[in-house]
Amino acid sequence: LAQGGDARVAGEGEEQQPRRLEHSALGRAVDLLIARADAGFWVLLCSALIAAEVATDALVARTGGRTGAATTAWLRRRALAGFLAAPPAATTGTGLPTRLTANALDAGTAPVAAATAAAAGLAPLGGLAGLFLVDPWAGAAFVCGVPLLLMILRALLRDGRAALTTYQEEQGRMARLLTGALTGAATIAAAGTARAEERRVLAPLAGMRAAGERTWRVQGRAAGLSGALMPLLVAAVLAVGGVRLVAGHLTPGDLLALSRYAVLAAGAGALAGALNGWVRAKAGTARVETVTALPPTPHGTRDLPPHGDGTLALCGVHVTRDGIPLLHDITLTLPGGTTTALVGPSGAGKSLLAAVAGRLTDPDQGSVLLDGTDLRTLSADALRRAVAYAFERPALFGTTVADAVACGPLPEADLRQALRRAAADTFTDRLPHGTRTPLAEAPLSGGELQRLGLARAFTRPTRLLILDDATSSLDTVTAHLVGRALTEAPGTRLTVTHRLSAAARADQVVWLDKGRVRGTGPHHTLWHDPAYRAVFGTETDT
Numbered sequence: 001l002a003q004g005g006d007a008r009v010a011g012e013g014e015e016q017q018p019r020r021l022e023h024s025a026l027g028r029a030v031d032l033l034i035a036r037a038d039a040g041f042w043v044l045l046c047s048a049l050i051a052a053e054v055a056t057d058a059l060v061a062r063t064g065g066r067t068g069a070a071t072t073a074w075l076r077r078r079a080l081a082g083f084l085a086a087p088p089a090a091t092t093g094t095g096l097p098t099r100l101t102a103n104a105l106d107a108g109t110a111p112v113a114a115a116t117a118a119a120a121g122l123a124p125l126g127g128l129a130g131l132f133l134v135d136p137w138a139g140a141a142f143v144c145g146v147p148l149l150l151m152i153l154r155a156l157l158r159d160g161r162a163a164l165t166t167y168q169e170e171q172g173r174m175a176r177l178l179t180g181a182l183t184g185a186a187t188i189a190a191a192g193t194a195r196a197e198e199r200r201v202l203a204p205l206a207g208m209r210a211a212g213e214r215t216w217r218v219q220g221r222a223a224g225l226s227g228a229l230m231p232l233l234v235a236a237v238l239a240v241g242g243v244r245l246v247a248g249h250l251t252p253g254d255l256l257a258l259s260r261y262a263v264l265a266a267g268a269g270a271l272a273g274a275l276n277g278w279v280r281a282k283a284g285t286a287r288v289e290t291v292t293a294l295p296p297t298p299h300g301t302r303d304l305p306p307h308g309d310g311t312l313a314l315c316g317v318h319v320t321r322d323g324i325p326l327l328h329d330i331t332l333t334l335p336g337g338t339t340t341a342l343v344g345p346s347g348a349g350k351s352l353l354a355a356v357a358g359r360l361t362d363p364d365q366g367s368v369l370l371d372g373t374d375l376r377t378l379s380a381d382a383l384r385r386a387v388a389y390a391f392e393r394p395a396l397f398g399t400t401v402a403d404a405v406a407c408g409p410l411p412e413a414d415l416r417q418a419l420r421r422a423a424a425d426t427f428t429d430r431l432p433h434g435t436r437t438p439l440a441e442a443p444l445s446g447g448e449l450q451r452l453g454l455a456r457a458f459t460r461p462t463r464l465l466i467l468d469d470a471t472s473s474l475d476t477v478t479a480h481l482v483g484r485a486l487t488e489a490p491g492t493r494l495t496v497t498h499r500l501s502a503a504a505r506a507d508q509v510v511w512l513d514k515g516r517v518r519g520t521g522p523h524h525t526l527w528h529d530p531a532y533r534a535v536f537g538t539e540t541d542t
Helices: 020-034 040-085 096-108 110-134 136-143 146-183 185-191 194-202 204-246 252-292 350-357 380-386 401-406 412-421 446-457 476-488 500-505 530-535
Strands: 312-321 324-334 339-343 365-370 387-391 464-468 492-496 508-513 516-521
Touching: 040 096, 040 110, 040 252, 096 146, 096 252, 110 136, 110 252, 136 204, 136 252, 146 185, 146 194, 146 204, 146 252, 185 194, 204 252, 312 350, 324 350, 324 516, 339 350, 339 500, 350 464, 350 492, 380 387, 387 446, 401 412, 401 446, 412 446, 412 476, 446 464, 446 476, 476 492, 476 500
Parallel strands: 339 492, 339 508, 387 464, 464 492
Antiparallel strands: 312 324, 312 365, 508 516
């Protein structure tokens, strides 16, 4: 991401307009040659100016490429930092891959596009000034068409940006659908729904095509109108200049200078192309800014008391999403050093409560206290040192298996201990290079992936360990081994589970139903309630 990718240079391939001084020198040289005077100095000056123009163009191309790449890299780092600093709930559906790739690449051309647009506007202004300096009547002839040109450019800015924004939104939607399809490729193959998924993933193409055609129509209309207007204005300038030459008010050199200045002023028609690059860059910037503008999770500056036992208290916790209440007045205490099993039917709010307990998300009302300290007042480092998570579908990062588990420097002995506690050493030892095996060369089953996620949570002592259905893919024997290691782990344990055996081993069970606590207590006490037994269905593992 930091390298910035291949930045496109706005204005690349466009014809460079001659400079005002070059035209003046050329006109002076023509007059002297006609008069059979020595024009050597002016010819040499013209040659030097042309050489300087070529060198400047080369420098602009090189500098533009470097600037675009650096800007793209900066935008990508900034967007990624904003994404990672935001609460997970706020990042859902942002379409980060598209914004970090195609949209950031477009946005990275903004400095060069702005400079190109400014340069494209300055050269015609200089040409127009030259027309007035040589002959005000010729300049006035050109100015008559400027209001129409401004109307064309205004329509391009308005309609072009709207079309490009629509195109990029549809592009992002297709990228999200494709990512989801790739994640569930096995399910699609097993269900035989490949054709249906193909149609679903490619559905945004219709919107992309319509937006793309609209973009080209806007650009084509602007280029066509300006392309037709500019030659007419040049012809008007030459007609006025010719009349003035015949009347004796201009010299042949003046007429030549007028013709060149008119061509230079007609470069205003190229503003359509330059502004198109600016419009694309602005549309990409707007897409990237939606990620960089995500509000970060606010943290305090406090640390936990040095000798706490990990007591967790949830006090009047309410959570609402899109106006729908999901957790209602949750008030719980998890005594330090104990294991609490969080059970309930699907949709009861178990994972959400687990996220609130470790401050992956904040409650809309109420507070969460760890050893008497509100989690919102802790610094980010203090919070993550105190709380560890393991998930149902853990994401592994790093080059090797060891990197994925350690998430940073970790002594080999501590790594081995974490793997043993998660019952993961039994399969990591069989890998071609043990824990140094690259992740890409380590095919993992669902249960093995979960065990690596558990090992990652076991790598450091914490006050609070939260397992969000992190043993669902383990076989009964392995789950028993992990459960025994879990009870020996330091601090307080909160485990979201559907397993009867996990609930039976816990010190207390919290029974959640429709976002409310329906019951708390030991498993054997709650077991007398038929509704509680129904939570586990027909599972009878012990």
